[in-house]
Amino acid sequence: MNKDKYFILDFDSTFTQVEALDELGEISLSQDENKEQVLQEIKDLTNSAMDGSSSFAEGLTKRLKLLHANKNHLQQLVKILEEKVSHSIKRNKGFFNEFADQILIVSSGFKEFIVPIVTAYGIKEENVFANTFRFDEQGNIIGYDEENVLCQDKGKIKLLDKLGLQGDVYVLGDGYTDYEIKEAGMANRFYAFTENVTRDKVVEKAEYIAPSLDEFLYHNKLPMAISYPKNRIKVLLLENIHAKATELFRKEGYQIEILPGALSEEELCERIKDVSVLGIRSKTQVTAKVLECANRLMSIGAFCIGINQVDLDASLKAGITVFNAPFSNTRSVVELALGEIIMLSRKIFDKSTKMHQGSWDKSASGSVEVRDKKLGIVGYGNIGAQLSVLAEAMGMQVYYYDVVEKLQLGNARKCDTLQQLLEVADVVTLHVDGRASNKDMFGKAEFDTMKDGALFLNLSRGHVVEIPALVESLKSGKIGGAAVDVFPYEPANNEEPFVSELRGLPNVILTPHIGGSTTEAQENIAHFVPNRIMEYMNTGNTYQSVNFPNIQLPAQKEAHRLIHIHQNVPGVLANINNALAKNQVNILGQYLKTNEQVGYVITDIDKAYDKQVISDLKQVPHTIKFRILY
Numbered sequence: 001m002n003k004d005k006y007f008i009l010d011f012d013s014t015f016t017q018v019e020a021l022d023e024l025g026e027i028s029l030s031q032d033e034n035k036e037q038v039l040q041e042i043k044d045l046t047n048s049a050m051d052g053s054s055s056f057a058e059g060l061t062k063r064l065k066l067l068h069a070n071k072n073h074l075q076q077l078v079k080i081l082e083e084k085v086s087h088s089i090k091r092n093k094g095f096f097n098e099f100a101d102q103i104l105i106v107s108s109g110f111k112e113f114i115v116p117i118v119t120a121y122g123i124k125e126e127n128v129f130a131n132t133f134r135f136d137e138q139g140n141i142i143g144y145d146e147e148n149v150l151c152q153d154k155g156k157i158k159l160l161d162k163l164g165l166q167g168d169v170y171v172l173g174d175g176y177t178d179y180e181i182k183e184a185g186m187a188n189r190f191y192a193f194t195e196n197v198t199r200d201k202v203v204e205k206a207e208y209i210a211p212s213l214d215e216f217l218y219h220n221k222l223p224m225a226i227s228y229p230k231n232r233i234k235v236l237l238l239e240n241i242h243a244k245a246t247e248l249f250r251k252e253g254y255q256i257e258i259l260p261g262a263l264s265e266e267e268l269c270e271r272i273k274d275v276s277v278l279g280i281r282s283k284t285q286v287t288a289k290v291l292e293c294a295n296r297l298m299s300i301g302a303f304c305i306g307i308n309q310v311d312l313d314a315s316l317k318a319g320i321t322v323f324n325a326p327f328s329n330t331r332s333v334v335e336l337a338l339g340e341i342i343m344l345s346r347k348i349f350d351k352s353t354k355m356h357q358g359s360w361d362k363s364a365s366g367s368v369e370v371r372d373k374k375l376g377i378v379g380y381g382n383i384g385a386q387l388s389v390l391a392e393a394m395g396m397q398v399y400y401y402d403v404v405e406k407l408q409l410g411n412a413r414k415c416d417t418l419q420q421l422l423e424v425a426d427v428v429t430l431h432v433d434g435r436a437s438n439k440d441m442f443g444k445a446e447f448d449t450m451k452d453g454a455l456f457l458n459l460s461r462g463h464v465v466e467i468p469a470l471v472e473s474l475k476s477g478k479i480g481g482a483a484v485d486v487f488p489y490e491p492a493n494n495e496e497p498f499v500s501e502l503r504g505l506p507n508v509i510l511t512p513h514i515g516g517s518t519t520e521a522q523e524n525i526a527h528f529v530p531n532r533i534m535e536y537m538n539t540g541n542t543y544q545s546v547n548f549p550n551i552q553l554p555a556q557k558e559a560h561r562l563i564h565i566h567q568n569v570p571g572v573l574a575n576i577n578n579a580l581a582k583n584q585v586n587i588l589g590q591y592l593k594t595n596e597q598v599g600y601v602i603t604d605i606d607k608a609y610d611k612q613v614i615s616d617l618k619q620v621p622h623t624i625k626f627r628i629l630y
């Protein structure tokens with residue numbers, strides 16, 4: 001062979017996600033009553049050989065004996081392996097076709113299952129270096145060709161020595177034997193492949209880590225199926241976001257950092273510098289100052305409904321999309337509000353507290369049914385409206401007030417003013433959003449307007465209510481009880497104490513901002529938000545973004561997609577198209593959506609184009625952000 005560069009790939013846990021002999025065991029031992037135990041033995045032997053802790057040759061002989069496999073099992077194995085090709089290998093089929101002469105599979109696995117898998121990707125059969133089985137007359141596997149160097153210890157080194165490749169050699173693999181090729185001086189570089197398995201002993205030794213084939217290709221300036229390796233894109237998840245979100249980002253190969261609590265502005269300014277995707281809940285404030293420090297930020301995920309904690313205007317101007325989960329926890333908040341309305345109406349928390357202290361206070365004094373009582377809902381959005389339906393089902397008469405016109409559900413009665421609602425309601429519950437103008441919207445005047453002894457709930461945002469006024473109204477008996485889930489200041493984590501004048505007051509239910517904290521809601525949110533963000537990253541779709549012009553794009557077919565975010569001033573689209581025309585780029589489709597501040601232009605173009613167009617587009621005046629998707 002006489003080529004400049006050779007790419008040596010391992011097969012098990014690299015080309016495929018799995019170890020083929022482990023999979024073979026699943027098939028051949030499926031009827032064996034000791035299956036689990038034998039499979040574990042096989043796995044242990046594989047792992048110990050792969051991380052260099054034991055002799056490879058010895059382990060292989062033992063594994064084959066334990067397998068009791070035959071030719072039929074191999075056919076089934078190939079079908080399974082076809083499905084288990086590593087994700088980044090699958091998407092980069094083009095690389096294997098284009099560089100077929102320079103790609104070698106060097107494996108201590110067996111050609112009988114490797115060849116059918118890798119040749120489907122354009123790899124040449126003669127470039128597959130692996131062991132071969134020995135069969136008896138019935139087709140049972142009884143051993144392997146012991147003459148083949150690959151079944152011996154240091155087999156890969158011996159093979160490379162024999163091959164005598166003239167040129168640079170790059171090795172990609174997950175195992176110690178792959179690293180040994182470089183150690184023996186037979187390769188220029190070794191990349192520890194960690195997409196499927198991370199072997200500490202191998203990673204420690206490796207000078208390069210490749211969490212995917214994309215990274216290997218990117219690092220070597222080779223053609224890739226995607227525009228940028230995901231492992232180079234950092235996702236920072238704060239405030240105990242559900243593990244499902246991590247799982248989804250991880251599955252796509254993103255680099256993830258997780259912190260349990262919220263961060264202060266100063267801490268976030270420091271942490272955000274190299275972050276591309278930020279995930280928060282309701283506590284973390286993403287201010288203009290934070291955004292100024294965010295050199296690489298592309299998207300913010302608010303893993304909640306409220307987005308008042310994010311400076312939406314500043315993020316829009318910086319070309320950063322913001323997504324939330326507008327209805328994933330709606331039901332949970334409604335259920336808590338309903339429960340609290342009943343608990344407050346029966347003074348349950350006081351009675352329960354007394355019981356815990358050993359006091360039996362059986363009395364009906366001050367306890368009422370909720371049936372026929374008037375519920376006043378302030379803010380008739382998703383939560384308010386759903387509460388309206390369920391409260392009516394419990395027999396309550398619903399009154400609502402909203403600053404905008406809303407569809408009246410069931411028998412709910414619309415109030416034209418907040419005052420009208422406050423004068424009539426036995427229970428007042430706040431479900432407004434946390435926009436800045438709602439700060440202190442509920443204070444002394446509003447409590448004074450309420451009926452004597454009426455109940456009050458706030459599950460919206462803490463800054464909406466003047467707490468001293470609420471405390472005063474509770475102490476004076478004007479308000480008969482309250483349930484408060486949100487506070488003007490909330491602890492950053494579960495270690496910080498909760499300080500409030502509301503503590504210790506009778507018939508007051510205090511909850512630590514858990515209106516949306518149910519398993520169902522958190523799982524829903526953890527699906528919804530990462531999917532919106534990843535869709536934006538992968539396709540440019542901004543559908544359901546809370547700050548960006550919403551655009552739902554068609555699938556990108558045989559095209560490169562140019563994504564241009566700019567200030568919405570006259571002439572930018574013309575300049576973009578001039579740059580495309582000047583470089584004779586063939587446009588396959590173009591989509592534009594603007595709002596008052598930014599323009600969002602997506603142009604799908606033929607894959608072959610002069611790269612000069614990229615720098616020309618970046619130079620277009622008023623460009624905020626530009627990126628390409630393959």
Ligand SMILES: NC(=O)C1=CN([C@@H]2O[C@H](COP(=O)(O)OP(=O)(O)OC[C@H]3O[C@@H](n4cnc5c(N)ncnc54)[C@H](O)[C@@H]3O)[C@@H](O)[C@H]2O)C=CC1
Pocket residue numbers: 305306307326329330333378379380381382383384401402403404431432433434438441459460461485486513514515516517
């Ligand atoms: N406690 C918790 O764990 C949770 C709290 N929330 C809070 O609940 C809020 C409401 O959620 P959704 O109903 O989904 O939002 P939404 O946006 O569907 O509804 C909010 C409604 O309030 C209205 N509104 C705003 N200001 C008002 C005012 N001053 N007077 C009367 N109406 C006003 C709006 O016009 C809108 O109809 C969220 O913004 C969030 O702050 C949401 C989920 C969980």
Ligand SMILES: O=C(O)CCC(=O)C(=O)O
Pocket residue numbers: 281282283303304305306307329513514516517
């Ligand atoms: O669960 C959270 O962290 C915040 C819930 C919330 O307030 C919201 O969804 O707006």
